[in-house]
Amino acid sequence: MSLVADSSSHVRDVLDVVNHHPHSMSESVALSWTRCVNEFRLDPGRFVMPPVLTDYELTARREAVGDLIACAKLEMTTLYQQLADPELAVVLVDADGLIVHQVSSVPFAQAIGADGLRVGALWSEREAGTNGMGTCIAERDCIAVRQHEHFFPRYTSLTCTAAPIFDERGEIAGALDVTSRSKLLQQHSLVLVGMSRQMIENRLMSARFRDVNIIQFHSRPEFVGTLHGGTLAVNDDGVVLAANRSAVFQLGHRSLDELRGKPINEAFNASIEDMIARSIRGSFHPITVYSANGTNRFFLIAQTPQKTSAARTARIIAPQAAAAPATRRPARETAAPAGRLDKISHLEFGDPRMASQIQLAARVIQRKIPIIVRGQTGTGKDVFAQALHSISPLANGPFVPVNCASLPESLIESELFGYRAGAFTGAQREGRRGKIVQANGGTLFLDEIGDMPLALQARLLRVIESHEVSPLGAETTVKVDFQLISASHRNLLELVQTGQFREDLYYRLKGIEINLPPLAERADKLPLILHLLERETEDPPELTVEARRALLEYAWPGNIRQLRHILQMAIALSDGQPIQCAHLPPELMQGPRAAAPEAKAPPPAPGPEALPHLAEDADITGLNAIQLNERETVLAMLDEHRWNVSNVAKALGISRNTLYRKMHRLHIRLSHDGTFDA
Numbered sequence: 001m002s003l004v005a006d007s008s009s010h011v012r013d014v015l016d017v018v019n020h021h022p023h024s025m026s027e028s029v030a031l032s033w034t035r036c037v038n039e040f041r042l043d044p045g046r047f048v049m050p051p052v053l054t055d056y057e058l059t060a061r062r063e064a065v066g067d068l069i070a071c072a073k074l075e076m077t078t079l080y081q082q083l084a085d086p087e088l089a090v091v092l093v094d095a096d097g098l099i100v101h102q103v104s105s106v107p108f109a110q111a112i113g114a115d116g117l118r119v120g121a122l123w124s125e126r127e128a129g130t131n132g133m134g135t136c137i138a139e140r141d142c143i144a145v146r147q148h149e150h151f152f153p154r155y156t157s158l159t160c161t162a163a164p165i166f167d168e169r170g171e172i173a174g175a176l177d178v179t180s181r182s183k184l185l186q187q188h189s190l191v192l193v194g195m196s197r198q199m200i201e202n203r204l205m206s207a208r209f210r211d212v213n214i215i216q217f218h219s220r221p222e223f224v225g226t227l228h229g230g231t232l233a234v235n236d237d238g239v240v241l242a243a244n245r246s247a248v249f250q251l252g253h254r255s256l257d258e259l260r261g262k263p264i265n266e267a268f269n270a271s272i273e274d275m276i277a278r279s280i281r282g283s284f285h286p287i288t289v290y291s292a293n294g295t296n297r298f299f300l301i302a303q304t305p306q307k308t309s310a311a312r313t314a315r316i317i318a319p320q321a322a323a324a325p326a327t328r329r330p331a332r333e334t335a336a337p338a339g340r341l342d343k344i345s346h347l348e349f350g351d352p353r354m355a356s357q358i359q360l361a362a363r364v365i366q367r368k369i370p371i372i373v374r375g376q377t378g379t380g381k382d383v384f385a386q387a388l389h390s391i392s393p394l395a396n397g398p399f400v401p402v403n404c405a406s407l408p409e410s411l412i413e414s415e416l417f418g419y420r421a422g423a424f425t426g427a428q429r430e431g432r433r434g435k436i437v438q439a440n441g442g443t444l445f446l447d448e449i450g451d452m453p454l455a456l457q458a459r460l461l462r463v464i465e466s467h468e469v470s471p472l473g474a475e476t477t478v479k480v481d482f483q484l485i486s487a488s489h490r491n492l493l494e495l496v497q498t499g500q501f502r503e504d505l506y507y508r509l510k511g512i513e514i515n516l517p518p519l520a521e522r523a524d525k526l527p528l529i530l531h532l533l534e535r536e537t538e539d540p541p542e543l544t545v546e547a548r549r550a551l552l553e554y555a556w557p558g559n560i561r562q563l564r565h566i567l568q569m570a571i572a573l574s575d576g577q578p579i580q581c582a583h584l585p586p587e588l589m590q591g592p593r594a595a596a597p598e599a600k601a602p603p604p605a606p607g608p609e610a611l612p613h614l615a616e617d618a619d620i621t622g623l624n625a626i627q628l629n630e631r632e633t634v635l636a637m638l639d640e641h642r643w644n645v646s647n648v649a650k651a652l653g654i655s656r657n658t659l660y661r662k663m664h665r666l667h668i669r670l671s672h673d674g675t676f677d678a
């Protein structure tokens with residue numbers, strides 16, 4: 001870039017346009033040129049590079065706006081990927097126009113850096129003349145400054161689109177800018193910059209008011225908690241501390257000052273305690289309230305801070321429950337119905353850790369909260385996800401699995417979002433519905449979500465927030481409603497910290513995280529082994545004592561998947577006879593061994609007529625009265641048939657494996673040497 005030859009002529013021409021033909025440029029640009037000449041005494045012919053702070057000064061300034069930078073980084077990266085142009089930069093400045101963060105390609109950063117557009121440079125109007133960043137701060141409004149509209153001719157090869165970022169007080173915290181070499185003003189750039197700015201503002205407010213009550217609302221329930229929703233920060237006394245711009249607009253105010261410091265009951269016909277209590281009872285689905293004058297209806301969710309004590313929550317709920325009329329509809333069910341719970345409870349197979357995770361997941365799935373399932377490869381994450389779907393409120397809908405690791409990166413986008421006919425070369429003539437649309441009314445299971453490309457993570461985040469999906473090449477969106485379950489063998493939080501996974505998407509996916517224990521760490525593998533044998537054949541073979549011991553003591557690095565494959569092979573080799581060690585692969589006897597269980601006194605070896613040793617300290621405290629009665633019945637039957645499991649199973653009309661599982665649930669355990677311990 002170089003200076004024009006006749007800069008004074010350039011300024012005279014532009015000022016003539018400002019004074020006599022203002023319609024040929026935007027009013028904001030015209031006002032900026034007037035300020036540059038009359039207030040700042042700038043001259044295009046006397047270009048001076050924008051000042052750059054020292055490293056020490058820049059560090060101090062960046063620390064002062066650290067929360068702004070943290071809230072903007074991911075949105076800036078996403079915006080850069082969406083615009084997909086190597087000849088542009090996404091720039092963040094503070095309230096004084098100081099560039100504090102920038103996302104761009106290395107060549108473009110070097111090119112614009114030579115002209116002073118770099119981190120640490122000051123781009124206020126006073127220093128850099130009319131430009132996107134400085135002028136949007138001065139005008140307190142979104143602005144586009146095209147090439148010839150820049151005050152200094154050195155920048156007339158650039159087009160800037162900028163939007164101011166407002167803080168919770170309604171003051172400017174900074175500005176978001178896209179600077180490019182494009183000769184034309186891209187309308188979609190204006191829209192995307194505005195949306196990204198709004199998300200940054202919402203994230204900044206959430207970060208600064210995480211210790212107070214938050215109300216999210218909108219006139220339409222599907223927009224509650226999304227980019228377009230209103231957000232209020234309210235203290236325990238019901239006073240509004242802060243609001244985002246959507247909240248100010250929806251409540252009919254012209255500025256935040258008209259709302260901040262006012263009681264919440266001047267906005268809605270309910271107190272903060274009432275809204276929180278109703279939100280809790282409604283499982284945090286949007287509740288209905290009206291404006292204070294009763295003319296407008298809103299849907300909202302009110303939440304207390306995470307650190308709120310249980311005592312305070314109880315105080316909020318208790319008076320509301322006491323005041324509730326007898327005819328009030330009961331609170332939404334938060335636990336899975338008993339009939340449905342049977343479809344997943346069997347997956348615990350006697351393991352306490354699995355039991356606790358199943359109970360947690362069963363409660364959460366009723367509220368349609370997103371779930372992440374973590375576990376080593378082969379632990380059955382897909383089976384667990386299908387079982388969760390079977391007890392969810394959307395169980396009658398489809399279960400749609402997508403393995404993000406097995407699909408080529410070039411196909412993931414079309415598989416997930418679908419495409420219209422002719423959207424790209426090779427697209428089917430009739431187009432295709434994506435997996436997200438296929439999962440509408442059911443469950444979308446994203447396996448190995450950690451392998452999803454960053455660019456698609458941004459699109460998925462918007463689908464989750466807006467409940468809308470736009471197929472490739474389509475101009476319209478499709479409304480979707482689904483239960484989202486994700487799974488990964490990787491630590492997603494570590495991926496977030498290394499920049500391989502979006503932080504905002506991680507917290508959207510992680511309504512709750514369920515951890516499946518590896519097979520080697522299960523308390524008792526026998527019920528699972530018997531279950532898999534029963535699934536593979538109608539008449540499962542028995543296990544010899546030696547084969548059972550080998551299966552129980554092996555460390556199982558391949559988890560349940562490896563166990564299932566080995567049992568399939570053993571069934572085939574045994575040909576209906578009891579499975580012996582000879583039917584098992586050599587690595588089971590030679591490979592890694594599981595950690596030895598805690599030592600306990602061995603029971604006396606039973607002879608043909610001997611009864612098993614009944615441990616005095618058998619842990620039966622967790623059994624209810626019905627289970628205790630059932631335990632006594634089973635023990636009596638075993639006693640009657642001299643502990644011949646086959647005869648007892650026949651007498652009860654069940655299979656041996658079913659009896660083994662029943663004994664396990666009732667704490668009548670089979671030890672590794674073939675004897676029983678009750």
